[in-house]
Amino acid sequence: MQPLLRVENLVKHYAAGRSAPSKDKFAALDGVSLSIPARTTLALIGESGSGKSTLALCIACLEHPTSGSIWFEGIDVAALDENQQRLLRPQIQLVFQDPASSLNPRWTALEIVSEPFFVQGRFSKQERSDKAGTWLDRVGISRKMVSRRADELSGGQKQRLAIARALALEPKLIILDEALSALDCSVQAQISNLLLELQSSLGLTYLFITHDSAMAAQLADQIAVMDHGRTVESGPAEKILSSPGHGATRSLLAATPRVPETHSVLVDS
Amino acid sequence: MTPLLKVQDLRVAYSDRMGELCPALAGVNFDLGPGEILGVVGESGSGKSTLAAALLRLLPSNGRIQQGTVFFEGKNLLDVSPQDLRKIRGGRIGLIFQEPSSSLHPTMQVGRQVSDVLAAHESFDRRTLGEKTSQLLATVFPVDAARISGSYPHELSGGQRQRVLIVQAIACGPSLVIADEPTASLDPTTQQEILQLFQTLRQKLGLAIILITHNPALLVGLADRLLVLYAGRIAEIGPTAPVLTAPQHPYTAALLRCLPSHFAESQGSRKARLQVIPGDPPDLSLRAQGCQFEPRCALRMEVCKSDEPKAATVGERHEVFCFKFPS
Numbered sequence: 001m002q003p004l005l006r007v008e009n010l011v012k013h014y015a016a017g018r019s020a021p022s023k024d025k026f027a028a029l030d031g032v033s034l035s036i037p038a039r040t041t042l043a044l045i046g047e048s049g050s051g052k053s054t055l056a057l058c059i060a061c062l063e064h065p066t067s068g069s070i071w072f073e074g075i076d077v078a079a080l081d082e083n084q085q086r087l088l089r090p091q092i093q094l095v096f097q098d099p100a101s102s103l104n105p106r107w108t109a110l111e112i113v114s115e116p117f118f119v120q121g122r123f124s125k126q127e128r129s130d131k132a133g134t135w136l137d138r139v140g141i142s143r144k145m146v147s148r149r150a151d152e153l154s155g156g157q158k159q160r161l162a163i164a165r166a167l168a169l170e171p172k173l174i175i176l177d178e179a180l181s182a183l184d185c186s187v188q189a190q191i192s193n194l195l196l197e198l199q200s201s202l203g204l205t206y207l208f209i210t211h212d213s214a215m216a217a218q219l220a221d222q223i224a225v226m227d228h229g230r231t232v233e234s235g236p237a238e239k240i241l242s243s244p245g246h247g248a249t250r251s252l253l254a255a256t257p258r259v260p261e262t263h264s265v266l267v268d269s
Numbered sequence: 270m271t272p273l274l275k276v277q278d279l280r281v282a283y284s285d286r287m288g289e290l291c292p293a294l295a296g297v298n299f300d301l302g303p304g305e306i307l308g309v310v311g312e313s314g315s316g317k318s319t320l321a322a323a324l325l326r327l328l329p330s331n332g333r334i335q336q337g338t339v340f341f342e343g344k345n346l347l348d349v350s351p352q353d354l355r356k357i358r359g360g361r362i363g364l365i366f367q368e369p370s371s372s373l374h375p376t377m378q379v380g381r382q383v384s385d386v387l388a389a390h391e392s393f394d395r396r397t398l399g400e401k402t403s404q405l406l407a408t409v410f411p412v413d414a415a416r417i418s419g420s421y422p423h424e425l426s427g428g429q430r431q432r433v434l435i436v437q438a439i440a441c442g443p444s445l446v447i448a449d450e451p452t453a454s455l456d457p458t459t460q461q462e463i464l465q466l467f468q469t470l471r472q473k474l475g476l477a478i479i480l481i482t483h484n485p486a487l488l489v490g491l492a493d494r495l496l497v498l499y500a501g502r503i504a505e506i507g508p509t510a511p512v513l514t515a516p517q518h519p520y521t522a523a524l525l526r527c528l529p530s531h532f533a534e535s536q537g538s539r540k541a542r543l544q545v546i547p548g549d550p551p552d553l554s555l556r557a558q559g560c561q562f563e564p565r566c567a568l569r570m571e572v573c574k575s576d577e578p579k580a581a582t583v584g585e586r587h588e589v590f591c592f593k594f595p596s
Binding site: 047048049154155184185186187188189190192193196211212213214215217218219221251252255256257258259260 | 312313314426427455456457458459460461483484485486487489510513514523524525527528529540542543544545546550
């Protein structure tokens with residue numbers, strides 16, 4: 001089956017420090033390859049600084065890779081010019097870690113979700129807000145809350161709002177960059193369930209970037225592990241989790257804190 | 270054994286823009302022994318950061334301590350003079366905040382930021398100050414303390430910055446350190462290193478630590494006891510292992526069941542829906558009487574609507590605030 005997204009040997013260099021000579025480069029991505037079949041989830045795990053977020057930015061056409069290719073539905077995204085990229089961007093949307101800093105606090109929920117239509121020049125004003133209302137409803141933000149400002153919403157509601165904004169243009173691929181990391185455990189569970197439900201009903205493909213291997217296990221079909229700008233291991237989630245082959249994977253899995261099995265007499269009755 | 274810290278009936282409220290008081294902590298009681306690590310677990314809005322701030326009277330201007338006592342080394346911190354309080358803050362009680370990047374001065378070398386803490390509490394000549402600073406940095410950076418000392422915060426990683434904050438907190442040899450989400454912005458490997466460092470400092474310096482977090486999993490193998498907060502009240506307090514493996518309060522149990530279970534035990538349940546706690550998080554301004562968890566509790570009874578539950582002892586030093594247990 002043709003994957004929805006295939007990244008081949010992607011390299012991204014940044015200039016290394018302001019005083020360094022211009023030929024000194026820092027390789028944030030140093031040959032990354034991965035592919036995601038449509039309607040599945042790939043979890044990308046790795047330590048801070050391993051290049052996960054740089055990869056996300058390259059795939060979303062927000063950074064230009066130094067070399068390599070990003071095939072999205074058979075098109076090499078990295079080779080497109082600015083105008084062609086603008087046409088492609090609605091297909092690939094992002095949800096960030098901290099909803100408080102990725103939403104304009106003074107805008108209402110409805111305005112935030114209408115904006116993608118406005119930017120893309122779609123629909124009349126009335127249609128934009130109708131459609132935004134429908135998406136908000138879909139992610140569990142009720143009619144009576146759509147006129148609240150973003151800063152009046154709780155952390156979980158803000159992240160629902162960010163998901164509605166990402167869904168508005170009906171993308172095929174959603175990049176979830178640590179989208180659950182800033183949330184409380186009980187809210188994490190709700191948002192994780194919402195993501196699974198949206199995936200099965202809308203046929204979404206997720207690139208789930210995280211350093212929480214327990215959440216990766218929960219959501220992913222496949223797992224890729226990054227270390228120092230390279231993908232060091234990838235494969236079906238069960239396999240990576242049960243028999244990790246690379247040292248970086250093993251240390252990530254070992255470092256994930258977990259609670260021992262709970263035996264609650266009281267609540268199970 | 271005399272406790273190092275004894276908190277009794279602590280009540281804190283914030284006034285909103287209309288001047289109405291919203292209770293954030295409503296009668297919190299606990300104590301802490303010397304060298305003990307207490308984990309405080311709670312979700313957003315449970316009052317855990319308010320608790321950290323109230324103990325040192327660092328509440329924002331709209332927050333007010335309405336009632337209670339905080340006995341620490343024989344003094345009630347809520348009564349002591351501002352001069353005495355200044356000596357206790359940073360001197361006897363160290364504080365570590367969540368965001369290491371915003372707690373450090375961006376254009377000052379970190380060594381200087383550590384020596385400033387020392388100089389604020391005691392007068393040293395320049396050379397002694399320099400030596401003490403290097404010694405302190407060497408306790409958490411065994412390898413390259415000198416390089417770190419001359420670095421600016423932006424040149425350090427998140428984990429290194431967090432270590433600098435820890436050095437500041439222990440600089441004056443406190444007996445208690447309060448750490449509010451000290452590892453929230455770090456990746457798991459670094460997180461483990463920092464938690465290990467707390468363990469080491471406790472063993473070496475006999476520090477008591479209050480570790481506040483929203484993730485109960487971080488406290489496994491580290492905290493001696495756990496305090497679970499819900500809506501400004503203690504739901505459950507007890508030794509870590511029984512609270513995590515056999516939680517007695519319906520809220521503690523529900524919270525732990527939200528966590529994705531460990532993959533080794535649950536290979537069949539991948540992409541299965543996680544359990545959630547039904548209902549909405551508590552709105553502190555609304556609910557005045559009864560158990561705060563009652564609207565979301567699967568085991569609620571008639572009495573839960575009207576009365577507030579009292580402590581019921583369910584094991585050694587293990588108390589639960591729930592009507593399911595005879596108090």
